[in-house]
Amino acid sequence: EDQVTQSPEALRLQEGESSSLNCSYTVSGLRGLFWYRQDPGKGPEFLFTLYSAGEEKEKERLKATLTKKESFLHITAPKPEDSATYLCAVLNSGGYQKVTFGTGTKLQVIP
């Protein structure tokens, strides 16, 4: 059974204080690992896809990395508008494009 574990559950940062979110996973045949951002009252919004170990993707203050067992979302010099819940998900090689989600990390950035 595919599993995704995210840590920490919640993170409070001062504006400008860099940190990382962790996503550990076990999956039968990884086809992709996704990071999403979810704002209150909204659906998850896609950020990154990583396909293989060693791959990195960047967007503004966010950088996602992938190893064979985990992924990190690095947040550099965060701003209050980066406050959201960040979800990690894995897509396995099954026939129906099965996606398994973690429970998310709730990030709060304080001015």
Place this chain on the structure above:
Amino acid sequence: NAGVTQTPKFRVLKTGQSMTLLCAQDMNHEYMYWYRQDPGMGLRLIHYSVGEGTTAKGEVPDGYNVSRLKKQNFLLGLESAAPSQTSVYFCASLTPGQPQHFGDGTRLSIL
């Protein structure tokens, strides 16, 4: 380009009542999904569809039914609502190998 649209956005039901949640996507995606999101439990798959006229059970299908009569629409039905079905429901769609696109959810309360 609206992406994934869910209706209604909010609904309050009494125990035993029935209702249908509608999901519409305009991206010509073959795969569509219904999830529920509850605090501390992440997104859990209820039912999914790999194409028009096909549906299948996900992780938590009991008490729900679905239909996919048209490629762009995926309906989720509650035949006899129970308080345990109080949740936020998200619809998603995708094309194989790509990340899911989500709607903004339906917030359902059952009294």
